Amino acid sequence: MIKTLFIVLSFTIHPPLQQPDTALTEAEAVAIALEKSFDIRLETYNMEIAKNNNTIGNAGYLPTVEATASTGRTIQNTELEFASGDSQARDGAKSTSTNAGLSLNWTIFDGLKMFATKERLDQIERSNEYILKSQVQNTVSDVLKAFYNAGLEQERLRLLKSNLELSEERVQISKDKYEIGKASKMEYLQAQVDFNTDQSAYVKQREVIAVRLYELQQIMGLSETTDSLKLAFSYDLNMILSRIQAEELALSQNPNLRSMEMAREVSILATKELERSRLPELDFNMGYNYAKSEAEAGFVLQNQSTGINYGLSARMTLFDGLNQSRQIQNAQIQAEYAQTSFERSKTVLLTSVRSAFLTYQNAVELAQLETQNLEVAEENVAIALERYRVGKSNPLEIREAQNNAVNAQIRHLEALNTAKIAEIELLRLTGEIVR
Known part of the structure; x- marks a missing residue:
């Protein structure tokens, strides 16, 4: 039995049938x-x-940014009576609406x-x-x-x-x-x-x-x-x-x-x-919105708005x-x-x-x-x-x-x-x- 726990050994056998160029x-x-x-x-x-x-x-760590856009058109038969006593009736009145916006949400503390x-x-x-x-x-x-x-x-x-x-x-x-x-x-x-x-x-x-x-x-x-x-x-x-x-x-x-x-x-x-x-959790919110609508009948024939909104929101689960x-x-x-x-x-x-x-x-x-x-x-x-x-x-x-x-x-x-x-x-x- 080898008593020592420290081994320094070099024990070599070289098999004779190997060919270095092919093996x-x-x-x-x-x-x-x-x-x-x-x-x-x-x-x-x-x-x-x-x-x-x-x-x-x-x-x-990073905020999320989302872009949204939508457009739509409606065709309606309308009959309107105003407080002044006037009235309006139109068949197949068309109205269109377009909306677009960017929104940013950033969790600044969680x-x-x-x-x-x-x-x-x-x-x-x-x-x-x-x-x-x-x-x-x-x-x-x-x-x-x-x-x-x-x-x-x-x-x-x-x-x-x-x-x-x-x-x-x-x-x-x-x-x-x-x-x-x-x-x-x-x-x-x-x-x-x-x-x-x-x-x-x-x-x-x-x-x-x-x-x-x-x-x-x-x-x-x-x-x-x-x-x-x-x-x-x-x-x-x-x-x-x-x-x-x-x-x-x-x-x-x-x-x-x-x-x-x-x-x-x-x-x-x-x-x-x-x-x-x-x-x-505290979030920072910011957004930009664009909205436009056009109508052939109604009080407002055309409306367009743009604007920025921002604010903070906090939430916490109580139960x-x-x-x-x-x-x-x-x-x-x-x-x-x-x-x-x-x-x-x-x-x-x-x-x-x-x-x-x-x-x-x-x-x-x-x-x-x-x-x-x-x-x-x-x-x-x-x-x-x-x-x-x-x-x-x-x-x-x-x-x-x-x-x-x-x-x-x-x-x-x-x-x-x-x-x-x-x-x-x-x-x-x-x-x-x-x-």
Whole structure:
């Protein structure tokens, strides 16, 4: 067990089957995902909406100006008798009216509600920025994890192919020995059975790789996928953080936790808005009107007026069936809920950091142990093959040495891959995976 909580490690394995000019690197995979990921694009739209909503006009700072205009005509049969004794009668008398105006309404005091609204809109925009950042980090993390998991299966295929070649060589040796009478036919047939078993494992592994590559390309946002993609990678482990440092970074930088903190602030500000809506509201009103009417019958044949009006109006809700009190109580409960959710998320985050750190430490230790086993296992299979070639060992001995070598190599790769996945998770949790 690694006792110290401070790790400075550089442990590298360079797989031999990558071709740099044709293989996909992790940097290229991340770049493609950042450009094409549907999840990132969807969150970008939400952030743009929140940004568009965060204006002083939406908060209620600015006045509203309206323009109105209307015109109409009537045709009537009229009969009029005046006090003087005169009378007037007209069939189909036409009259027209035209009205136009501008009106301005400006809330100059609303109990300071508009300031709380603007703060709430600021927090919503910041929250969406953190949500987008969290999605970007999650996407990068998912791509890297899928990349290295596919790379692990790629390396597993290489090992199985090497093992298959060894089994093929063993078949040839046993055949030669059988033909000259130095081995039984059963030994020759057993070598063929083992070769067929290894060949079956190799074919199945190709299917596993194809699935992993499809998953990787789906996360990258590619619509056209291929199962022949080659990956160029190396297991470079460089976690230079103590557990305490990782926890501190997670609490200060994790974008998901920051977005929940913003959501808590939004709930508090929503309560302030409702509380301030109880105070009186003062509006300034101003308008300009134009009116003109013409009639073929009546007292006034033509009338035209223009003018400006202005004034102040105040209003205050005295009783609304206790609905405001109910809304404020619900908002306070929502704020408490957001606070509790935030505290819970902090606990979950710290637990995740500690678990990932422990996984990383153990995987690094296992990788170091398996490095020693590799040398022994590879030397053992070489000796066993040579002993079998000269007739000093039996098929069981070489088969066991062969399986031990493959298993040791796979355990070594799996330990490195586990450490790399844990490192990626730690970088995501601490907010360091994308800076």
